[in-house]
Amino acid sequence: MPIHDQGYRRYLGTRAAIGKSWQVMTRAGVMTVVTKRIFIGMMIFGWGGYLIRAVQIYVSQVFTQASFLAPKGETFREFLDQQGLVVFFITIYVGAGLIANDRRANAMQLYLSKPMTNYEYIAGKLAILFIFLVGVTFLPAMALLLTQAAFAGSFEFIRNNLYLLPAITLFSLAEVLLAATTMLALSSLSKSSRFVAVMYAGLFFFTTALFNALRGITGSSRFAWLSPSASLQQLGDIIFRLEPRYQVSSAVAAVAVLVMITGSIWILTRRVRGVEIVT
Amino acid sequence: MPDISPNPDVQDQASPARFAGPVVKADALSVRYGKNQALKDITAVFPAGAVGLLGPNGAGKSTLLKSLLGFLVPERGSMKVLDLDVATSALEIRERIGYMPESDAHIPGMNAVSFVAYCGQLSGLPAVDAMQRAHEVLYYVGLGEARYRNIETYSTGMKQRIKLAQAIVHDPDLLFLDEPTNGMDPKGRDEMLELIHDLAHQKNVNLILSSHLLPDVEYTCDHVVVMDKGTVATYGPIDALKGQGGRVYEMRVKGDQQQFIEVLKAAGYDVHDTDEDVMRVFVPGTSDDGTKALFALAARERVQVRHLRPSVPTLEDVFARAVGEK
Numbered sequence: 001m002p003i004h005d006q007g008y009r010r011y012l013g014t015r016a017a018i019g020k021s022w023q024v025m026t027r028a029g030v031m032t033v034v035t036k037r038i039f040i041g042m043m044i045f046g047w048g049g050y051l052i053r054a055v056q057i058y059v060s061q062v063f064t065q066a067s068f069l070a071p072k073g074e075t076f077r078e079f080l081d082q083q084g085l086v087v088f089f090i091t092i093y094v095g096a097g098l099i100a101n102d103r104r105a106n107a108m109q110l111y112l113s114k115p116m117t118n119y120e121y122i123a124g125k126l127a128i129l130f131i132f133l134v135g136v137t138f139l140p141a142m143a144l145l146l147t148q149a150a151f152a153g154s155f156e157f158i159r160n161n162l163y164l165l166p167a168i169t170l171f172s173l174a175e176v177l178l179a180a181t182t183m184l185a186l187s188s189l190s191k192s193s194r195f196v197a198v199m200y201a202g203l204f205f206f207t208t209a210l211f212n213a214l215r216g217i218t219g220s221s222r223f224a225w226l227s228p229s230a231s232l233q234q235l236g237d238i239i240f241r242l243e244p245r246y247q248v249s250s251a252v253a254a255v256a257v258l259v260m261i262t263g264s265i266w267i268l269t270r271r272v273r274g275v276e277i278v279t
Numbered sequence: 280m281p282d283i284s285p286n287p288d289v290q291d292q293a294s295p296a297r298f299a300g301p302v303v304k305a306d307a308l309s310v311r312y313g314k315n316q317a318l319k320d321i322t323a324v325f326p327a328g329a330v331g332l333l334g335p336n337g338a339g340k341s342t343l344l345k346s347l348l349g350f351l352v353p354e355r356g357s358m359k360v361l362d363l364d365v366a367t368s369a370l371e372i373r374e375r376i377g378y379m380p381e382s383d384a385h386i387p388g389m390n391a392v393s394f395v396a397y398c399g400q401l402s403g404l405p406a407v408d409a410m411q412r413a414h415e416v417l418y419y420v421g422l423g424e425a426r427y428r429n430i431e432t433y434s435t436g437m438k439q440r441i442k443l444a445q446a447i448v449h450d451p452d453l454l455f456l457d458e459p460t461n462g463m464d465p466k467g468r469d470e471m472l473e474l475i476h477d478l479a480h481q482k483n484v485n486l487i488l489s490s491h492l493l494p495d496v497e498y499t500c501d502h503v504v505v506m507d508k509g510t511v512a513t514y515g516p517i518d519a520l521k522g523q524g525g526r527v528y529e530m531r532v533k534g535d536q537q538q539f540i541e542v543l544k545a546a547g548y549d550v551h552d553t554d555e556d557v558m559r560v561f562v563p564g565t566s567d568d569g570t571k572a573l574f575a576l577a578a579r580e581r582v583q584v585r586h587l588r589p590s591v592p593t594l595e596d597v598f599a600r601a602v603g604e605k
Contacts, residue, residue: 007419008482011412011450015403018370024400032388097387106384110445113348113378114401115370274350 021116022124029128033094042093046086046136053079054147061151071148073161076141077240080171081233086136087179092200095129095183097193099272104191112274122184122268129180138172163241171239177261178232185264188271204229221246224253231256298361298375298452299327302485303347308356310339310346317342319509321356325487329479331496331517332489333598334506340489341381343506344455348378361452374403377446381457381489383438385430391417392426395444402449409448416444420474436467443474447484454478454486460495468495475499493595505598513597520597528560528570531586532577539582546576551599559590 033039053075060069102108111121145164149155158164182203187196211227224230224246234253237244244250303325310318318339332340345351347360349369358365360372386394392413399409417426420440425433430441439459446454459475460468476499478484490496496503497517504514513520532539540558543550549561562569570587577584 007415007423008447008478009415011404011408013408014405015374015449016405018374018403021401021403024397028397028400101387105387106380106382107386109350109378109380110384110386110398111401112350113373113376113380114398115374115403116401117370274348275345 018115019120021111021114022120022127025111025116025121025124026127026131029098029125030131033128033132039090039093042086042090043132043135046083046090047140049079049082049086050140050144053144057144057148058151071144071157073164073240074242076144076164076168077171077236077242079144080137080141080168080175080236083137083140084175084229087133087175088204090132090136091129091179091183092197094132095180096187096197096200098125098128099184099187100190100193100196103188108272109274112272118269118272118274121272122265125184126180129183130176133176133179134172137175138168141168141172167239167241171236174235174239174257175232178228178257181261181264181268182228185267185271188268222248224248225256228257228260231260297327297483297485300362301326302330302361302453303487304359305343305347306357308343308346308358309354310342310351311354312342317509318346318353321509321511323504323511323514325504326502327485328502329475329485329500330487331500331503332487332506333491333493333496333503334512335491337508338491338506339509340491340506341457342509344378344457344487344489347455348373348376375452377449377451377454379442379446379454379456379459381461383435384442385438387431388429390427390429391422391433391441391444394430394441395448398445399448402451404449412448412450413444416448417441419447420444421470435462436464436471439463439467439471443471447478452485454484456486456488458490459488460490460492472498493598503597517597526562526569527590528562528573529557529586529588529590530560530573530584531557532582533585534580534582539577539580542576542580543573546572548573557586 053071056069057071059066060071099108102111108121112118116124145158145168148157183196183200186199186203187193190196190199207227208229211221211223211230214223214226215221221230224234225248230246231248231253234244234246234248235250235257238250238253246253301324303323305321305323308318308321309316321339321343332343334340342351346353347358347365349365349372361375363372365372386397389397392410395417396406396409396413399412400406404412414423414426417423420443422437422440422444425437430438433441439461443456443459446456456475460471463471472495475486475488479486479499479501488496488499501516502514503517503520505512536552536556536558540550540552543560551559553559560573562573573587574584
């Protein structure tokens with residue numbers, strides 16, 4: 001009897017309902033990344049900011065001389081601003097190859113020949129980046145809020161600054177969505193993850209440089225909308241009820257961020273296909 | 280229209296029944312890539328069993344498979360796979376089919392067993408079952424010993440096998456195999472064909488094999504759909520198409536061959552000149568009367584028959600006749 005007669009038989013077990021394949025993809029993507037030492041190092045670095053802020057809160061609570069270190073509403077805004085650097089590196093490390101590597105290995109036609117739509121494919125990839133970015137923005141910010149309550153022994157600060165809960169959520173969501181969708185869109189445009197990383201960094205630095213150049217020439221910051229990161233900062237100031245740092249309206253800043261996110265999703269829906277059509 | 284009903288001999292009564300009706304129906308299907316009309320008004324029925332999709336490069340075979348997968352939206356017409364409409368039930372169809380693409384394809388950074396198990400999970404299998412079946416199908420396709428190696432280190436032949444493994448891990452009702460022997464050495468090719476033959480005839484997996492290689496289709500399939508320039512040139516059971524109620528003769532004559540060809544054509548014979556001085560004459564009927572008539576015509580035209588030998592009909596004859604080649 002040939003060996004293959006022993007190796008194939010009918011499958012009579014259960015099957016998952018259609019529409020859950022993206023979860024399999026996300027789970028596999030997350031598991032692949034968390035086993036990498038570089039990523040673990042990045043996450044430790046990412047939570048380093050939380051640890052420093054936690055020490056600051058502890059000192060302010062224990063030593064009355066250090067009460068000037070006590071957290072205010074803007075402390076959380078500053079914290080999320082600082083986390084922007086971590087978001088940048090994790091986005092590049094995790095996101096650059098998410099679609100580019102699939103394109104290099106022709107994996108997209110394999111994925112889309114399974115019971116999975118291109119929207120589910122995008123959702124699955126987006127979820128991988130989303131989970132890690134939420135892990136260095138929303139989660140440590142919320143943990144910091146709870147740490148304050150724990151060291152203070154009361155929820156008074158949270159009660160007095162209730163707006164912080166939706167503010168942290170909204171700003172983290174905007175920051176994560178902007179980074180994740182932009183990176184995925186760029187990743188869908190190339191087969192090289194390194195090139196994607198360079199493109200993302202280039203987009204980030206070029207738009208910021210362009211805005212700063214126009215700011216230097218005109219003496220006004222009304223061109224902040226040209227830079228996604230400046231638009232996000234402006235939006236953050238408004239969300240956290242702070243004095244806006246640029247001379248651009250909140251609506252324009254919000255539209256700039258929204259255009260970036262929807263534009264990226266549009267590119268993704270155009271690029272994620274089972275067959276590449278060259279005419 | 281030729282009889283294209285499923286062959287009852289290939290049904291294994293011991294295993295659970297698979298889909299037995301026509302696996303694919305295309306009705307007036309047209310697909311266009313920009314200005315290029317890839318498929319033109321295709322109407323075809325693919326019966327259960329092993330069906331070869333035969334045609335030269337650029338005939339539209341891969342386009343048809345990709346349309347059936349729902350990757351391409353047709354300009355006109357409709358398609359049904361396993362009795363489900365491709366336009367409205369693409370996901371239900373993809374859950375029940377396995378696709379082996381023509382080009383190299385894998386998930387980066389995975390070893391073979393993880394990759395195949397992952398594909399099983401993507402098709403809806405629970406993680407434990409997917410892993411168990413991944414091991415089984417990797418042994419089945421001959422990659423058992425190499426299953427913990429990273430796929431990126433595999434040879435071309437191994438990559439073909441791993442693509443087959445990922446296509447069958449979830450036990451599909453229908454397999455689409457796009458040029459499965461591409462780039463394989465002769466031994467590997469024979470083994471791949473043996474696997475496909477076994478899947479179709481012992482494991483009762485319905486499959487559509489797209490290939491430009493006539494021997495591959497002839498060895499593995501019971502039915503064939505011949506495509507040429509985006510259209511279906513002919514289709515039906517291979518045996519019936521090869522028979523066609525007549526015999527093909529190789530004939531060489533001394534005298535004016537071209538004039539004799541014209542005479543034969545005028546007499547209603549299907550004649551194809553070849554590159555050498557041999558012509559292939561299709562003689563309807565199975566009695567010897569046809570050859571007597573050939574000799575009579577030759578005598579009348581004062582042409583000497585130097586060579587007349589019945590030719591074993593091959594799928595190549597079917598293909599040549601269908602696409603009008605010499």
